[in-house]
Amino acid sequence: MYLEEIEKYYETEKQKVFKADFLDETQIENYEFWDEIEIGKGSEIPAKFEVKAEDLKAYARGVPDDNPIFFDEEYAKKCGHDGIVAHPYFSAQVRFFLLQGGHGSWLRTPGSRNPGQIVEYFDPIRVGDVLTLKLTSYDKWIKRGKYYMRARCDLYDQHGNLKVRNYTTLVLPRTKSDVLKFVKGERALEA
């Protein structure tokens, strides 16, 4: 039922094709679990994200941040930018669109928690950029009984320019069995 509520806010082509059901048990088979994370493993995600104005606008509206700099090109240029600006955390939408299974699937894991993030900006994301994601499993650790992992997510444009680097940190259910408990709505983590 909640997915129908979310659909009411869809504005973009990408939202309409996105696999929205994080509780679909069949896709869990294709996930990587905390126990299996191999530090140093890197991959280049084959899917690409072509940035459209509607993607930038939809993100800002959802925050909500109604600054016209995110959707009014003329205004953005008057402000000294070279076009519509991406909200500073727009990269969240890009990562969720590109990481739908396999390496990086931790992002979608039911029961995962977000303890904090690091973002480094190298070059503004612009309309027309075709973004690719290089992902590295960067660190994992146990602290106060909780299982942390950190990935380095580098977004590049079609010219090979590094745009944004995210150090994405999550607290995860440790095993596949823990994740499957969450899928069923059972508690599987100490609070």
Added chain:
Amino acid sequence: MADKLTFDSIRCGDVLPEVTQHISQEDIWHYAAASLDMNPVHCAPEWCKTAQVFGIPETVQHGAQTQSLLCKVITSWGYASGAMLKRLESKFIKPVPVNSTCTYGGVVTELHPVGKGRDFVTVELWAKDQGGDKIAVATAQVVIPQ
């Protein structure tokens, strides 16, 4: 358009205008659609009653939405003057249950006159819930090009 912010006009101790935002379940669903983060811990009230990922039977605001609202303090303050974030490090301290009203703010703590067009400032950001409890902190480096 407001007066342009320039690096020379900024002082350590400058307080940025605060942002206050109430978050309903509809707002969380809207952010889920925007970010494509449809994790049930944010989006599925019935599931949260039993799964209780944060030890409470309610949905919580996305950490990424908290971070985005911290960014709004910066975008509202400086982006109309051509400012851009250079780095952001955030830490989420306390989960934010649905129907919370939080306030987000910041103060300039460092000036970095490293060269015209590259000068940047450091802003310490904070977020508090309606009870005054800190829910998140962040350190932002912001390039002020003028």
